[in-house]
Amino acid sequence: xxxxxxxxxxxxxxxxxxxxxxxxxxxxxxxxxxxxxxxxxxxxxxxxxxxxxxxxxxxxxxxxxxxxxxxxxxxxxxxxxxxxxxxxxxxxxxxxxxxxxxxxxxxxxxxxxxxxxxxxxxxxxxxxxxxxxxxxxxxxxxxxxxxxxxxxxxxxxxxxxxxxxxxxxxxxxxxxxxxxxxxxxxxxxxxxxxxxxxxxxxxxxxxxxxxxxxxxxxxxxxxxxxxxxxxxxxxxxxxxxxxxxxxxxxxxxxxxxxxxxxxxxxxxxxxxxxxxxxxxxxxxxxxxxxxxxxxxxxxxxxxxxxxxxxxxxxxxxxxxxxxxxxxxxxxxxxxxxxxxxxxxxxxxxxxxxxxxxxxxxx
Numbered sequence: 001x002x003x004x005x006x007x008x009x010x011x012x013x014x015x016x017x018x019x020x021x022x023x024x025x026x027x028x029x030x031x032x033x034x035x036x037x038x039x040x041x042x043x044x045x046x047x048x049x050x051x052x053x054x055x056x057x058x059x060x061x062x063x064x065x066x067x068x069x070x071x072x073x074x075x076x077x078x079x080x081x082x083x084x085x086x087x088x089x090x091x092x093x094x095x096x097x098x099x100x101x102x103x104x105x106x107x108x109x110x111x112x113x114x115x116x117x118x119x120x121x122x123x124x125x126x127x128x129x130x131x132x133x134x135x136x137x138x139x140x141x142x143x144x145x146x147x148x149x150x151x152x153x154x155x156x157x158x159x160x161x162x163x164x165x166x167x168x169x170x171x172x173x174x175x176x177x178x179x180x181x182x183x184x185x186x187x188x189x190x191x192x193x194x195x196x197x198x199x200x201x202x203x204x205x206x207x208x209x210x211x212x213x214x215x216x217x218x219x220x221x222x223x224x225x226x227x228x229x230x231x232x233x234x235x236x237x238x239x240x241x242x243x244x245x246x247x248x249x250x251x252x253x254x255x256x257x258x259x260x261x262x263x264x265x266x267x268x269x270x271x272x273x274x275x276x277x278x279x280x281x282x283x284x285x286x287x288x289x290x291x292x293x294x295x296x297x298x299x300x301x302x303x304x305x306x307x308x309x310x311x312x313x314x315x316x317x318x319x320x321x322x323x324x325x326x327x328x329x330x331x332x333x334x335x336x337x338x339x340x341x342x343x344x345x346x347x348x349x350x351x352x353x354x355x356x357x358x359x360x361x362x
Contacts, residue, residue, distance in 0.1 A: 001035040001039055001071065001072040001108065002035060002036045002071060002072070003033055003035060003068055003069065003071075003077075004034050004035055004036050004069075005033070005068070006031065006033055006063055006067050006068070006101070007031070007032045007034075007060075008029055008031050008032075008056050008060050008100070009029070009030050009056075009353065010027060010028070010030075010053065010055075010056040011030065011325070011357060011358060011359055012025050012026075012027055012052075012358070012359045012360070013025055013026045013027070013028055013325055013356060013357070014323075014357070015317070019048065019135035020138050020162070020193075023048045023049045023135075025048075025049065026046060026318070026323065027046070027047050027048075027049070027052025027053075028044060028045075028046055028325060028351075029044060029046075029052055029056045029059065029096075029100055030043075030044050030100075030351050030353075031044065031045070031059055031100040031101060031103075031104050032104065033067075033101065033105060033108060035072060039111060039112060041072075041105060041106075041108030041111065042103075042104055042107055042346075042347075042351065043099070043100040043101055043104030043105070043106075044099075044103060044268070044349070044351070045059075045096040045097060045268050046096075046294075047268075051092075051093060051096065053359065055093055055096045055100070056359070058088065058093060058094070058097040059097050059100060059101070062084070062085060062097075063081060063101060066080055066084035066085075067081065067101065072105055072112070073109070074105040074106050074109055074272075074273065075274050077101070077102075078098060078101075078105075078271070078272060078275070081098055082098055085097065090247050090249075091246025091247050091269075092246060094271075095246050095272075096268055096269065098271040099267060099268040099269075099272035099273075100272075101272070102271065102274050103267070103272055103273055103298070103347070106120075106121075106272075107346040107347050108346075110347065111345045111346040114345050116301075116341070116343045116344065116345060116346070116347075117346055117347040117348070118301050118304050118305055118341050121273075121302075123304055124306065124307060124309075125304050125309070126340065127304070127338050127340045128300065128303045128309050128311070128338070129157075129158065129310075129311045129312070129338060129339075130156065130158075130300075130311060130312045130313070130337055130339045131158035131159060131160055131189065131312070131313060131337070132147075132148070132152075132154065132158070132159045132160070132314055132316065133159070133191075133313045133314060133315045133316070134160075134315060135315075136161055137162035137163070137193075141177060144174060144177075145177065145178070145181060147316060148161070148178055148181055148182065150316070151316075152182065154335075154337075155336030157185075157187065157337050158186060158187035158188075158189065158214070158311060159182060159186065159187070160188075160190070160217070161174065161175070161178055162190075162192075163190045163191065163204070163208070164196060168200075168203065168204050168207060171204060171207075171208065172208065175190065175208055175211050175213075176211060179211045179212070187214040188211065188212065188213055188214060189213060189215050189216075189217060190215070190216050191216075191217035191218060192204075192217065192219045194218045194220060194221045194222060194244065196219050196220055197227075198220060198224075198231060201216075201219040201220055202234060205231075205235040205236075205237050206235075208237075209235070209236060213238075214238065215238040215239065215240040215262055216235070216237045216239055217241070217264070218240070218241060219231060222241060222244035222245055225253060225257060225259055228254070228257075228259040229257055232258070238261035238262060239261050239262070240260065240261065240262035240264055240291060241254060241260045241263070242254075242263045242265050242266070242293060243264050243266050243269065243293040245265070245269075245270070246270060247271070248270070248275045248278050251265065251279045252282055255282055255286045255288060256286075260288065261288060262289060262290075262291050262310050263279060263283040263288050263289070263290050263291070264290070264291050264292065264293045265279045265280070265290065265292060266292070266293040266295065267295060267299060268295065276292075276302055277302070277305070277306070280302075280305075280307065280308075281307065284306070284308045287308070289308040290303070290308060290309055290310065291309070293313060294313055294318070295320075296312055296314055296315070296319050296332065297319060297320050297330045297348075297349055298347060298349065299312055299313065300332045300334070300339040300341055301341050301347060304341055312334070312339045314334050314339075320349065324352070324355050325352060325356055326349065326350060326351060327350045327352035330343060330348045331343035332348070
């Protein structure tokens with residue numbers, strides 16, 4: 001199969017409730033790759049609030065030149081397209097555009113073999129654990145507890161809440177209350193979203209450690225590798241990072257330095273399925289499991305294919321299905337804290353343009 005056309009359409013997905021910081025929508029850029037056989041693959045890029053228009057422009061204006069007339073082979077095309085886009089940088093907007101094309105090519109390759117994506121890549125397991133997650137630092141304590149009760153009602157035995165309040169006493173109170181609600185045996189993860197510096201993180205984690213957090217996520221800015229090393233040596237709480245690491249090289253630096261216990265690549269932000277699988281292989285070689293960040297309809301499929309997996313994030317009201325972006329069920333299900341995948345050929349994601357808002361032009 002040879003690539004004959006690459007098109008991109010941008011959509012806006014309003015959130016049911018704004019995320020911390022006033023994020024009221026996610027942008028979704030859907031890419032279609034056509035071939036000389038008539039086969040078609042679908043990929044996507046995703047970003048909260050900002051960057052969607054830039055990604056769409058890069059896909060429309062700069063990517064086709066490197067792709068048209070080339071065979072449908074995800075790994076070689078990813079390498080060549082990354083080189084083609086190198087002047088725009090290695091991560092960020094470039095990585096998101098790369099991801100959209102890469103996902104479409106993997107979809108095409110799996111369809112050509114008449115296989116679900118999971119089986120085309122190579123299934124390591126039939127299911128994986130999932131955890132309830134939300135963007136909830138601005139929730140009142142009562143609203144937070146109601147959200148946790150919904151996760152428990154859905155069968156989750158692991159939940160994640162936000163920390164990083166201006167007043168550490170508030171974090172301690174909220175974590176203590178959630179721990180009482182879920183009991184001592186369920187897993188409780190904490191996510192600081194890069195809000196702390198090193199002294200603040202050490203102080204906060206000394207106070208929060210007694211609630212037995214399964215991990216602390218993004219305690220520090222993602223570009224502070226040495227500070228993560230020091231914190232991991234001192235705090236005694238496993239450290240999870242990755243949603244804001246944008247290249248395979250950045251993950252390799254963290255893993256070589258022993259600066260994290262759980263790797264959390266976001267398949268779009270890291271540049272697609274091809275680099276996601278490379279990150280997972282490198283993590284496994286250092287004994288670090290992968291816990292994919294967001295995008296559960298695709299992340300769950302990849303979680304079944306990696307050597308070591310922790311859990312899949314089931315974020316409340318933010319899956320593509322919950323946002324009304326899909327024309328039909330994806331085949332990915334999360335029930336009783338367990339994720340399973342039963343898609344048709346390809347990744348099973350069929351987007352519904354008629355149900356989504358077109359992204360306004362710049």
